[in-house]
Amino acid sequence: MKAAQIRRQHLVSKVLLKQFTEASSEGSGLQLRPVDVRNPERRTKLASPRTCGWADTFVAFDSASAEKLWDSVETRAHAAFEAVRAGTPFADPVHAEALRDLVVLHYVRSYRYRSVYTNAFESVSGKLRGQLVRQYPEQLRREALRQTRLHLDSPGSLGAFAERLIEQSEVAQEFESGKLFRTSIEGMFHKVRAEAAKWRLEVLTPESGQFLVGDNPGVSVRTDAKPLTYNIAFKDAHSIVLPISPRHLLALGRDDLVGTIPRATVNDLNTVQIRAANQYVYMHPRSTRLETFARDTARRWRTDSADD
Incomplete structure (x- = not known):
C-alpha cells in the first residue's frame, strides 16, 4: 500500500526548534518567538514548534522516503x-556524529538547496534546447513533421518544438512530478554527509547575548571577510554553522572543541541567519533585545537590497 503524502514537512527540525522555547504561562505548551524578516515591522505572536519552520509539500514525490531519512x-x-x-x-x-549529521541535514534540506536545484535544471534545459536547434535542425524538422505534420523553418518554431520534446522526456516528467528532486536531495545529503565526516565539530557558546535560528538554518560561510560571506558552495566554505539553542551553535571546523565567542561574532552569525532566511527567524520568547536586533537588521538589509 502506497504511503500517504506528507504535506507539512519541517525544514527546521522540531527537536531543534524546541531548544528555543519555554512553556507558556497560559498552559498552551512550548512557545518560541518568530520574526518575519521580509516584513520586519509586522508583529508576530508566539508560536509552537509544530507551527514553525515547515514548508507545504517540500518533497512532492514519495515524501515518506525523505522523511524516513531525515528521521534517522x-x-x-x-x-x-x-x-x-x-x-x-x-x-x-x-x-x-549525530550533531554533525544534524548540521548536514539542515544545510541540504533547505529552501536554498531547492532554489539551486531548480535553477540548475532550468539552466540545463535551456542550454539543451539551444543545442538541439543549432546541432540538429534537420532532425528536429523531420520529427516535427512526423508528430505535427507541420513544416517548421524558423529558429523560434524549432526552439518551441525542441522545448516540447524536452518536456516529454522522462527526466522532465520526473522533474515535474518531484521524483527527481527527492532523489537529488537524498543523494546530496549522502554526498555532503560523506564530505562532512572529514571535518571536526565546534560547539560554540556566546560570551554574552543569544543565538537565533532562521528557516534556512544550516548556512555555509567563509570567515576571511567582514561581513561574513554566506550561502557559498560547500567545497569553498570555511564552515557550515547551525544554531541549536540560544546558548549553543554548531560549526564544522578543523578540531573538535567547546569554546566561547565574543558578542561581535554572535551578532555576525545572527546576521547571517537573518539574511539567509527565507522568511522567518526564531528565538526564545523573552529575547526582547534579540528581537529588536533581528528587526533592525532585516530592515537595513531590505533597504540596502532595494538600493542596489
Whole structure:
C-alpha cells in the first residue's frame, strides 16, 4: 500500500526548534518567538514548534522516503543535545556524529538547496534546447513533421518544438512530478554527509547575548571577510554553522572543541541567519533585545537590497 503524502514537512527540525522555547504561562505548551524578516515591522505572536519552520509539500514525490531519512538523523538529536547542555558533546563519539549529521541535514534540506536545484535544471534545459536547434535542425524538422505534420523553418518554431520534446522526456516528467528532486536531495545529503565526516565539530557558546535560528538554518560561510560571506558552495566554505539553542551553535571546523565567542561574532552569525532566511527567524520568547536586533537588521538589509 502506497504511503500517504506528507504535506507539512519541517525544514527546521522540531527537536531543534524546541531548544528555543519555554512553556507558556497560559498552559498552551512550548512557545518560541518568530520574526518575519521580509516584513520586519509586522508583529508576530508566539508560536509552537509544530507551527514553525515547515514548508507545504517540500518533497512532492514519495515524501515518506525523505522523511524516513531525515528521521534517522533527528531521533539521535535528543541525546546529543543533552550532552551539549552537560558540556560533554565529545564524551561519546555517537553524539558528535549525530550533531554533525544534524548540521548536514539542515544545510541540504533547505529552501536554498531547492532554489539551486531548480535553477540548475532550468539552466540545463535551456542550454539543451539551444543545442538541439543549432546541432540538429534537420532532425528536429523531420520529427516535427512526423508528430505535427507541420513544416517548421524558423529558429523560434524549432526552439518551441525542441522545448516540447524536452518536456516529454522522462527526466522532465520526473522533474515535474518531484521524483527527481527527492532523489537529488537524498543523494546530496549522502554526498555532503560523506564530505562532512572529514571535518571536526565546534560547539560554540556566546560570551554574552543569544543565538537565533532562521528557516534556512544550516548556512555555509567563509570567515576571511567582514561581513561574513554566506550561502557559498560547500567545497569553498570555511564552515557550515547551525544554531541549536540560544546558548549553543554548531560549526564544522578543523578540531573538535567547546569554546566561547565574543558578542561581535554572535551578532555576525545572527546576521547571517537573518539574511539567509527565507522568511522567518526564531528565538526564545523573552529575547526582547534579540528581537529588536533581528528587526533592525532585516530592515537595513531590505533597504540596502532595494538600493542596489
